[in-house]
Amino acid sequence: MSSDTTKEKIIQAANDVFILKGMDGARMQEIADEAGINKALLHYYFHSKEQLFKEVFYGILSKLIPGLILIFKGEGSLPDKIEAVVAEYDSFMFRNPFLPQFVIREINRDPDQLSGFMSDKGLDFELVEKMINKAVEAGTIRQITFPHLFANLIGMIVMPYIGRPLFQRKLFKNDPVKYDEFLRERRVVITYFIKQAMIC
Amino acid sequence: MSSDTTKEKIIQAANDVFILKGMDGARMQEIADEAGINKALLHYYFHSKEQLFKEVFYGILSKLIPGLILIFKGEGSLPDKIEAVVAEYDSFMFRNPFLPQFVIREINRDPDQLSGFMSDKGLDFELVEKMINKAVEAGTIRQITFPHLFANLIGMIVMPYIGRPLFQRKLFKNDPVKYDEFLRERRVVITYFIKQAMIC
DNA sequence: GTCTATATGCAGATAGAC
DNA sequence: GTCTATCTGCATATAGAC
Secondary structure (H helix, E strand, O other): OHHHHHHHHHHHHHHHHHHHHHHHHOOHHHHHHHHOOOHHHHHHHOOOHHHHHHHHHHHHHHHHHHHHHHHHHOOOOHHHHHHHHHHHHHHHHHHOOOHHHHHHHHHHHOHHHHHHHHHHOOOOHHHHHHHHHHHHHHOOEOOOOHHHHHHHHHHHHHHHHHOHHHHHHHHOOOOHHHHHHHHHHHHHHHHHHHHHHHEO | OHHHHHHHHHHHHHHHHHHHHHHHHOOHHHHHHHHOOOHHHHHHHOOOHHHHHHHHHHHHHHHHHHHHHHHHHOOOOHHHHHHHHHHHHHHHHHHOOOHHHHHHHHHHHOHHHHHHHHHHOOOOHHHHHHHHHHHHHHOOEOOOOHHHHHHHHHHHHHHHHHOHHHHHHHHOOOOHHHHHHHHHHHHHHHHHHHHHHHEO
């Protein structure tokens, strides 16, 4: 039916605009234009900008989280799991290059909501933390606490995306093709880097 | 004279507000309140919000860059230099915890201006790049290209700051004291992590 | 230099016809 | 469900008195 189609068009348009400009930078007018409708109709389907934003934001996140949980609850050694997480994360980022910045903005705008959402989705860091600690005790990996490993891992994955406009200019003569090549190398480089750092 | 004092007060207030809320989120009214004056006077000293923002932003960056250049142009082995850069960067971040997010926002808002500013200040990555490549050829460090090493390094340093609202909740039961302890450990953990990963 | 008052413009949201 | 027209509020910026 046509009502569903319009709603879908709005969600799609909101996705594009929000992800590029963030909640503050996005304009309802632009979303309406992108969807080929007018502002009034936006508010007919979504009472407020805030509501539309949350729908979009948590819609995207919902696609990322299950994959991560699957990896951690599955079988395999810790290094293998780390490798799988890097691969999963990184390929998701490559397909959604503006996601990291998007998430970071929301982390600082409404952390409680985001934190609650992750819990609701069953993303449980304590489980991973125990896994790390056990591996350290067993001597499989070098001494490190989970928060440090987590910060290192996420930082390395995410940095090339949030820094892209500057990095591409400064390190790749502003050549987007070269930068995409660089991004594609990240998965291998990061897993190798981490393994060298962690495995005794 | 009193005009200088007022201008200084404005700059100080703008520092505080911009760094917390970014260019988009900051309000001229709030800056005026913080400085103990009114909006009209803001515009007397700074023609526009944009102008005031740039003054603040590049004022802060100007304090960080010289230290980095000094390290790279100085004597010492590559690992020592990396260790020094991590220390310099990290202590700067600890004193300016909202700087990373601030910079990231600007990277995406006006990358050309930022890129040009860094060049003007003499921050030259080609020099560092050659240093890395030489060390790789000599076999002092493992095979890695400069952009990858750079992304890894900056990512690890910066992540705990831009992710703090979420990380603190999820990994430290929202205890700010524990999180500050964690931040203080970063310098040592990162340099150790990098050395293990890079040195053969 | 500093203020009060006001202009200007824009963005989110609503009213109401069709 | 979809539109045009409009309201409301807020933020930047300016005018003009002191």
